[in-house]
Amino acid sequence: MAMSIPVAPFEGDPSLPEKVDVAVIGGGIIGVMTALTLAERGVSVAVFEKGQIAGEQSGRNWGWVRQMGRDVAELPLTMASLRLWGQLNERIGAETGFRRTGITYLCYNKTDLANWGGWHEKGKQYGMESRMLSAQEVTELLPGSAGGLLAGLHTPTDGRAEPWIAAPAIAEAARRKGARILTDCAVRGIETAAGRLSAVVTERGTVRCGAAVLAGGAWSRLFAGNLGIDFPQLKVIGTVARVTGVEGIAEMPVGAGNFAYRKRLDGDYTVALRNANIAPILPDNFRLAFEYLPSLLQTWRELKLRFGASFFRELAVKRSWSNDARTIFEEVRTLDPPPNHAFTRTALANLSRAYPAFARGHVVQEWGGVIDVTPDAVPVISAIGTLPGFYIASGFSGHGFGIAPAAGQLAADLVMGTTPIVDPKPFSIARMRPKLK
Structure with a gap:
């Protein structure tokens, strides 16, 4: 079944490696940036993606690359990422769409x-x-x-890039540096030896490794839960549209209380209704209700709660399984939620009142994306102390695309034990789960 977004094509490696130093679980932009950084440093690494590279939120976001408006806990990481974005096209020898537009x-x-x-x-x-x-x-x-x-x-100094081409281009660069990139290859679980991680078990077979980084986006809580790790993460669904026929509008991304837009490389505009997301009511909403209550009280105006069939679908999903059993990761290769057409209509109407040139535009494409959110809307980039050799880089709360270069480098630094690009303490799992430190 075709996806609602045209991500740049990427062909995964035909066969599994027997062994790597590091396995990266998830082929979004965080996963491929982690792999690129490791491969550049001479570390053998393989990325395992259950679907296609950037098939989920990494290919569906707004394409903003910003420092402005971030949580102060994220600012050093976002500022480092802007510096890295400015070098990325040259670094990988390919186009990511990055432009420093402001x-x-x-x-x-x-x-x-x-x-x-x-x-x-x-x-x-x-x-x-x-x-x-x-x-x-x-x-x-x-x-x-x-x-x-x-x-x-x-x-x-802020800017923009193209989600649909950036992560595949980074993945290709990582492969040129020696990384293995496996697509349509879900990781089912891990194996341990002598009290630490020793392998990942995929649907195609087992790959021995000394460390694994979980960069699974909205799937990370489920995967970690099967390992006995309670990673707090909920889902919200955003809607984005591509609008054509607009002329005379500035190059830079612009946001207001009720609209957002950015110019695309193809000349069209990516448009969204700012501060508006669907929050599906799922079983985890009840399991994690107490932790998310403070943030919900602050952001409730931005969320439209929905209760429907998705609650019962998730209720039926197995939360534990054996490594020799087929998993939900193989049954659902890509999260491709329908867009909210009313959000798009409202965004374009608001835009047209603020900038009349948008009144001549028309929507040529809409899509939805599942955003993974932590209780404090700050990602986890952290070792998991209860499982030596296992790391999580997830919970980016809609910020992952813009901060990916430095986030991937930080994950690589933690795995290798090298001096981290920024202080990792604000991203430690210990702030939410002290026992996992």
Whole structure:
């Protein structure tokens, strides 16, 4: 069955290696960046992807590469990632779509002004180049506005890239450096020896390894749970659209309270209804309700709760299995949720009022994507102390594409025991699960 997004084609390796130093579970952008970093350092590594490279959220996100607006716990990692994105095309010898265009958040009311003004003050403490612009300065920077602006928060060093080509290009570069890349090859579980991880067991056979990095996106909680690791993670579903026929709009990504857009390499625009996601009510929502309550109280206006058949489908999914049994990872190769058409219509209507040029645009493609979210919306990039040799790099909460270069490097640093690119403490599993430290 064809997916709703046209990810750049990638052909996986035909056969399994017998042994590697590190196995990476998941072929999204975090997994392939981890593999690229390890391969460049001479570490033998294999990526195991149950479907296709970037088939899920890594190929479905907005394509923003930003520091602005991040949680302060993430800022050092996001700033490091921007530096790495700027070198990435040359590093891999291929196009990722990265362009340092700048990003602007628009303020149409006093609440926006207070929020972004407050973040601006925090950002300055980390050396961010962001600055608050007057309404006139925003209009000069972003011509075509219908007015009503109070101000804008602008970061000239932020940018954009193309999700549908970036991760496959990185995967190809990792392979040229010696990594093995397996697609349509689900990992079912692991084996241990002498109290530590010794192999991964795939649907095609067993591969011996000294370490494994779980970069499974929205599937990570289920996989970790089968190993006795309670990784807190829930799912939300975003909707994105491709709009064509729009001219005279600036190159940079722009966000406001009720819309977001960015220019694409093909000349069209990626458009979304900002601060609007579907939160399907699933069994894990009840299991993790207490942990997520604080964040839910802060973000409830952004989420549309839905109860339906997905609850019962997930309730029927086995939460434990043996390594010789067929798993849900083989039955569901790709999460490809339907888009919310009402979100797209509303986003385009809001955009057209703010920038009338969008009134001439029309939607040529829509898609949905499943975003994995931790209780504090900060990822886990961490060793798991109860299982030596096992690491998690997941829970990116919609930020993974933009911070992938440094996140992958941090995961590689942890596996190798080298000096980490940034302080790993904010991303440790210990902040949520002290017993797993």
